[in-house]
Amino acid sequence: TQLLEQSPQFLSIQEGENLTVYCNSSSVFSSLQWYRQEPGEGPVLLVTVVTGGEVKKLKRLTFQFGDARKDSSLHITAAQTGDTGLYLCAGDRGYGNKLVFGAGTILRVKS
Amino acid sequence: DAGITQSPRHKVTETGTPVTLRCHQTENHRYMYWYRQDPGHGLRLIHYSYGVKDTDKGEVSDGYSVSRSKTEDFLLTLESATSSQTSVYFCAITGGSDYNEQFFGPGTRLTVL
Numbered sequence: 001t002q003l004l005e006q007s008p009q010f011l012s013i014q015e016g017e018n019l020t021v022y023c024n025s026s027s028v029f030s031s032l033q034w035y036r037q038e039p040g041e042g043p044v045l046l047v048t049v050v051t052g053g054e055v056k057k058l059k060r061l062t063f064q065f066g067d068a069r070k071d072s073s074l075h076i077t078a079a080q081t082g083d084t085g086l087y088l089c090a091g092d093r094g095y096g097n098k099l100v101f102g103a104g105t106i107l108r109v110k111s
Numbered sequence: 112d113a114g115i116t117q118s119p120r121h122k123v124t125e126t127g128t129p130v131t132l133r134c135h136q137t138e139n140h141r142y143m144y145w146y147r148q149d150p151g152h153g154l155r156l157i158h159y160s161y162g163v164k165d166t167d168k169g170e171v172s173d174g175y176s177v178s179r180s181k182t183e184d185f186l187l188t189l190e191s192a193t194s195s196q197t198s199v200y201f202c203a204i205t206g207g208s209d210y211n212e213q214f215f216g217p218g219t220r221l222t223v224l
Contacts, residue, residue: 002153009151031210042115042201042215043154050210088153092211097142097161098169099211101153 003027004091006102014110016078021105023089024071030094032065032072037086037104079109114138115216117202123222130189132219134202136182142205143185144213145169145177147198154201160185192223 005024013019023032031050035043047056049065049072056063060083062075076083086106090099114137124130134143142161146154146169156169158177166177174196176188189196202216 006153033210033212040218042203042218045212045214048208048210048212090154090213096167097205097211098144098156098159099213101146101155103151103153 002103003100004089004102006087006089006105008105009103010106010108012108012110013079015081019076019079019107021074021087021089021107022071023073023091023102025091026070027091027093028069029091030069031092032069033090033092033099034063034072034074035088035090037088039085043086043088076107079107081109081111083107084109115202115204115214117200117216117219119219120217121220123224124192125224126193127191130192130221130223132187132200132202132221134185134187134216136185136204138204139182140204140207141182143179144203144205145175145185145187146201146203147171147196148201148218149198157187157200189221192221194223197221197223 007022033048034046037043047063052067052069054065060077064073086104088104089102116135118133144159145157155171160166160179178186200219203213
């Protein structure tokens with residue numbers, strides 16, 4: 001059982017559509033990060049959220065941290081083909097300098 | 112660019128042979144990590160290091176060992192490779208922020224036949 005559950009596992013949409021990816025847990029995290037990974041490359045950090053209820057925007061991407069710091073969401077507005085990739089959430093439980101990763105959401109944006 | 116390189120980038124080996132993967136960083140960061148990535152599992156921590164000669168196990172450490180004799184190099188060894196260790200291996204460093212933000216190398220694709 002994953003400590004961080006991501007949903008959906010796979011998402012295929014048309015360019016211009018909106019989408020939301022969820023990252024849920026029963027554990028509390030001191031911070032939560034979102035990464036994006038393209039085929040053949042390592043994950044790249046998109047954002048870190050640290051305060052319950054926090055909302056961060058990165059162009060067309062909106063990230064939210066749940067009030068209880070147990071869950072997070074990533075919303076993409078007007079998806080583009082360049083958004084295609086694997087999106088990973090990762091939580092820091094605040095000890096041991098280790099992250100726990102979700103299984104990832106594969107996003108495919110079709111033109 | 113966090114200055115992380117991994118070698119080799121691809122390797123095919125046979126069951127029972129020893130394999131060593133190398134991670135090299137140019138940023139002098141204290142924390143280094145080895146993960147494996149498999150479909151449906153995301154990234155799972157194998158071992159990590161918090162300084163020269165200081166290492167600890169992650170959630171999937173069985174069958175793997177690590178060494179860190181210099182700040183810049185973190186080695187992952189499969190003592191006797193098995194087919195279940197076929198995976199993509201990523202090295203990461205912590206960038207020094209307060210939030211354990213990690214920066215990843217390009218990965219090593221290992222196939223054990």
